[in-house]
Amino acid sequence: MGDQIQFIVEKLNQEPFRKSYNLISFDSLEPLQLLQLLSDVLGEIDPKHVVDIREELPEQTAKRMLNLLGILKYKPPGTVSDLSAFRQGLVTGSKTVIHPVLHWLLQRTSELKTRAYLARFLVKLEVPAEFLQDDTVADFNKQYEELMEAFKNLHKEHEQLKISGLSTAEIRRDIGAMEEEKDQLAKRVERLKKRVETVQNHQRMLEIARQLRLEKEREESLAQQKQEQKSQLFHAEQKLQRAQVQLKEMQHMVADSKPDSLMKKLEEEMNFNSYLVTEKIPREMESKKTSVYFLQKVVAEPAMTQADLTALQSERDEVNAEINQLIEKRMIKYEPTDSKFSMYRQQASIISRKKEAKVEELQAAKEEMSSLERQMEQKSSQAHELEGSEVLTEDEFKQYVSKLRSKNTFYKKKRLEIAEITAEFGILQRTEELLRQRHEAIQQQLQATEEKKGISGYSYTQEELERVSAVKSEMDEVKGQTLDNMSEMVKKLNAMVAEKKASLAPVIKELRQLRQNCQELTQECDEKKIQYDSCAAGLETNRSALEQEVKGLLEECAQEESNYHYINCMKRSLEIQLQRAKEEMKAYMSPDPQERRRAVREQYTRIILDQENLGKKLREKQKVVRESHGPNMKQMKMWQDFEQLMECKRECFLKQQNQAAIGQIIQEGGKDRLVL
Numbered sequence: 001m002g003d004q005i006q007f008i009v010e011k012l013n014q015e016p017f018r019k020s021y022n023l024i025s026f027d028s029l030e031p032l033q034l035l036q037l038l039s040d041v042l043g044e045i046d047p048k049h050v051v052d053i054r055e056e057l058p059e060q061t062a063k064r065m066l067n068l069l070g071i072l073k074y075k076p077p078g079t080v081s082d083l084s085a086f087r088q089g090l091v092t093g094s095k096t097v098i099h100p101v102l103h104w105l106l107q108r109t110s111e112l113k114t115r116a117y118l119a120r121f122l123v124k125l126e127v128p129a130e131f132l133q134d135d136t137v138a139d140f141n142k143q144y145e146e147l148m149e150a151f152k153n154l155h156k157e158h159e160q161l162k163i164s165g166l167s168t169a170e171i172r173r174d175i176g177a178m179e180e181e182k183d184q185l186a187k188r189v190e191r192l193k194k195r196v197e198t199v200q201n202h203q204r205m206l207e208i209a210r211q212l213r214l215e216k217e218r219e220e221s222l223a224q225q226k227q228e229q230k231s232q233l234f235h236a237e238q239k240l241q242r243a244q245v246q247l248k249e250m251q252h253m254v255a256d257s258k259p260d261s262l263m264k265k266l267e268e269e270m271n272f273n274s275y276l277v278t279e280k281i282p283r284e285m286e287s288k289k290t291s292v293y294f295l296q297k298v299v300a301e302p303a304m305t306q307a308d309l310t311a312l313q314s315e316r317d318e319v320n321a322e323i324n325q326l327i328e329k330r331m332i333k334y335e336p337t338d339s340k341f342s343m344y345r346q347q348a349s350i351i352s353r354k355k356e357a358k359v360e361e362l363q364a365a366k367e368e369m370s371s372l373e374r375q376m377e378q379k380s381s382q383a384h385e386l387e388g389s390e391v392l393t394e395d396e397f398k399q400y401v402s403k404l405r406s407k408n409t410f411y412k413k414k415r416l417e418i419a420e421i422t423a424e425f426g427i428l429q430r431t432e433e434l435l436r437q438r439h440e441a442i443q444q445q446l447q448a449t450e451e452k453k454g455i456s457g458y459s460y461t462q463e464e465l466e467r468v469s470a471v472k473s474e475m476d477e478v479k480g481q482t483l484d485n486m487s488e489m490v491k492k493l494n495a496m497v498a499e500k501k502a503s504l505a506p507v508i509k510e511l512r513q514l515r516q517n518c519q520e521l522t523q524e525c526d527e528k529k530i531q532y533d534s535c536a537a538g539l540e541t542n543r544s545a546l547e548q549e550v551k552g553l554l555e556e557c558a559q560e561e562s563n564y565h566y567i568n569c570m571k572r573s574l575e576i577q578l579q580r581a582k583e584e585m586k587a588y589m590s591p592d593p594q595e596r597r598r599a600v601r602e603q604y605t606r607i608i609l610d611q612e613n614l615g616k617k618l619r620e621k622q623k624v625v626r627e628s629h630g631p632n633m634k635q636m637k638m639w640q641d642f643e644q645l646m647e648c649k650r651e652c653f654l655k656q657q658n659q660a661a662i663g664q665i666i667q668e669g670g671k672d673r674l675v676l
Helices: 002-013 023-027 031-045 058-071 080-092 095-107 109-122 135-164 168-197 202-256 259-300 306-332 336-387 394-453 458-588 593-597 600-627 629-675
Strands: none
Touching: 002 023, 002 095, 031 058, 031 095, 031 109, 058 080, 058 109, 058 458, 080 095, 080 458, 095 109, 109 135, 135 458, 168 202, 202 336, 259 336, 458 600, 600 629
């Protein structure tokens, strides 16, 4: 208790309270001062509770503090009867009640501030069921719950942003940089506008540029849609291939299996599924429901302290000890006639445990098989992406091997043919080289003969003339073909233009009619829009009036609900006071002296007598102190003078010693000089 009070005094002397208490002054506070101090601490946690308790009734003060402590999930120590004593002690300002509350509040002030802030928005307003039958009230209640959930999400995001470390200075710098960039872009746009205004037909060019941008955006969106459709098509093809593979496997299984084996497999699967549905899953659901129930119960209870945990641990140890004692008693009273039943029970429990273990193993094996199948599908899709083909099955692999063998024999034959052709190519290449050498020798002989005859270059000129004539004939043929093609193309184009004109004539007529219809529909749309705007404005005014009315009704409902809760609290407090008064009268009127001694009147009478005796003793002690105050002060003055006198003597003695030491040193120095 002393450590608790010391902790409270230290916290109250710090920020933001800045009290100047010590242990004695804090312990001597009056009940009203303690209640005001508790109200100040609660006001620091929730600013709505910064109240001077002298300006409100004691019942209102107790109700306000109890509501806030309930929101903060403060759990008073003790049972239900102690709870009533706690409420009464809070009303009267009892130290045994307020000191633990202050200690609990000052230990976790920051956490409780957050909880009080959230309670302003998350404490749900309970609407009676008969009010919820109204559709309007039900809609508002649903909207109220949705807003509460939205606030929860926003608060979580806010906390995550605070943890993420984004500082306001960085955000401000980013905003400043973006504003500067915005100004620069605005100036650049103005300059470009001024430059463009000097160009002729700039509005038309801007409109064309805008249309070009829209068409490019549309082209990008269409390209993106095309890419998405391609990916969807690829995934659909993969899915189709997997389905085909599964179909082949199922057909293979059906072809290799018999009806008896299929029926047996189906019966085993049906028995396994029926066991899961009738025994395993209901038992697991029941256990989950019980665990969820206990967890909800734990969450609904207020926060537990270390003392509560130790009490629960001790209670658990007691229950375990009691269970062990009951087991021992049962073993002592064990009768031999139940041995067979116990043996059968043990065997049944062992069989059920084995069955559950096997079922779990089977389920784990099925899950592993499904995961392996998924991995196989992923690997096959990866192989398809890398190589462009699916992973082959056993039959397909055998067919592939047979095809590969036939291709290998065909390859060997072709390789032999290539070797023969290569050898023949070498022979022909050698023959060509010999013929070229012979041709060069003949050409040299021909040139020598032409020089002898005086007609050098005759053979070369003849070859050139033959080559040019051949080229000219080819060009003439090409020109004739080109002119024929161009004339045919012109005829085809004229025919196509005539066909297009004939086919577009009815379309142009329909387009003119559709343009007239479009103008009429546009006018009708404008009229309908004007009617819609006027109707929407009227409905908006009606909605605002209804909202104001609903708001007034909600405020009236909240006021009535608060009055109802206040009357209930007042009734409860008056019942408690009446009960205590009845108990006091019963104890006071009881003939039993022990019972009468328990009465509050007798207890206060004894306390008053004790305090009066203590006051008498203190007054006597004060009288003695006053009488001896003068001589004691005189004696203290004499001791101070004596202390000053002794201090002066000590200083004189020290000075005398220093002077004697200096004279001795001087004498020794003179003797030394005389000796020298």
